[in-house]
Amino acid sequence: MAKVIIEKVGKRFGTATTTPPALQDVDLTIEDGEFVTLVGASGCGKSTLLRILAGLEIHTSGRLTCGDQPIRGPGADRAMVFQHYSLYPWLTVMDNIKFSRGLKVNRENITSADVEAASGRADALLDLIGLSRVADAYPNQLSGGMQQRVAIARALMGRPAMLLMDEPFGALDAQTREVMHDLILHIHRVEKPTIVFVTHDVEEAIYLGQRVVLMQPRPGRIHSVYPVPLPAQRTQDMKHSAEFRALRHEILARIRESAGVNTDQDLLDRLNLVGTTH
Ligand SMILES: Nc1ncnc2c1ncn2[C@@H]1O[C@H](COP(=O)(O)OP(=O)(O)O)[C@@H](O)[C@H]1O
Numbered sequence: 001m002a003k004v005i006i007e008k009v010g011k012r013f014g015t016a017t018t019t020p021p022a023l024q025d026v027d028l029t030i031e032d033g034e035f036v037t038l039v040g041a042s043g044c045g046k047s048t049l050l051r052i053l054a055g056l057e058i059h060t061s062g063r064l065t066c067g068d069q070p071i072r073g074p075g076a077d078r079a080m081v082f083q084h085y086s087l088y089p090w091l092t093v094m095d096n097i098k099f100s101r102g103l104k105v106n107r108e109n110i111t112s113a114d115v116e117a118a119s120g121r122a123d124a125l126l127d128l129i130g131l132s133r134v135a136d137a138y139p140n141q142l143s144g145g146m147q148q149r150v151a152i153a154r155a156l157m158g159r160p161a162m163l164l165m166d167e168p169f170g171a172l173d174a175q176t177r178e179v180m181h182d183l184i185l186h187i188h189r190v191e192k193p194t195i196v197f198v199t200h201d202v203e204e205a206i207y208l209g210q211r212v213v214l215m216q217p218r219p220g221r222i223h224s225v226y227p228v229p230l231p232a233q234r235t236q237d238m239k240h241s242a243e244f245r246a247l248r249h250e251i252l253a254r255i256r257e258s259a260g261v262n263t264d265q266d267l268l269d270r271l272n273l274v275g276t277t278h
């Protein structure tokens with residue numbers, strides 16, 4: 001169960017009251033099994049909100065719960081995937097995937113049945129991410145996209161109810177990203193975790209999300225929440241649909257507003273003005 005309720009959550013770093021809070025009055029309910037994307041200009045608090053959900057930061061006001069339990073720190077019910085592949089270079093793909101599970105069973109007096117169960121799960125995940133062939137390879141033998149697949153499989157190993165992803169495909173090229181998008185949607189259908197996915201790429205946010213949460217900076221807060229008017233089963237050609245393009249246009253316009261620039265024309269006018277004053 002991973003229904004998440006976020007109520008009036010705020011976060012201040014340090015004690016200075018002159019800088020706006022990183023987050024202010026964030027209210028959001030995320031349904032069990034939902035795929036939500038967070039998008040917005042740099043500095044609007046996307047990573048901070050995700051880290052609070054992961055329990056890596058503690059909010060300074062408001063309350064939040066995951067599956068009826070208050071979030072007070074990290075937990076096995078929530079797994080995080082970062083932009084930079086955090087694999088251990090000295091472990092094979094298979095051992096990387098089993099690693100966190102290994103930590104857990106070591107603590108609880110490992111039995112051979114545990115090892116067997118972990119191996120079965122790791123095999124299934126390797127299959128799910130399409131990397132069974134490279135189980136014995138080392139991370140530096142894999143492409144960036146493949147390494148990030150392994151990082152996702154490792155996060156899924158303990159069957160977390162929630163998968164928290166912070167710009168996980170930000171370092172990949174455009175073609176690899178498209179492949180990863182369809183892979184993460186497939187994983188969502190098969191494993192059914194609740195996913196909160198942070199990105200600054202509006203197209204990625206719409207293609208993946210059932211809802212797109214648009215945030216704005218200074219103070220970091222939610223501007224609007226957009227349900228995505230596309231069928232549950234996404235295909236790349238939907239990116240050309242009128243619904244997709246209209247939502248993309250709307251969100252980009254709101255982001256430009258919050259950055260203080262209304263339209264491209266507005267920006268061009270300003271640049272021209274600067275040009276003529278000299
Ligand atoms: N550890 C920190 N200490 C101080 N300020 C921070 C820290 N982390 C983030 N911030 C500030 O909080 C705000 C939101 O940052 P962040 O959540 O990283 O935004 P985003 O991920 O949307 O770019 C920014 O103003 C940032 O400078």
Ligand SMILES: [Mg+2]
Nearest residue numbers: 046047048166
């Ligand atoms: Mg960030």
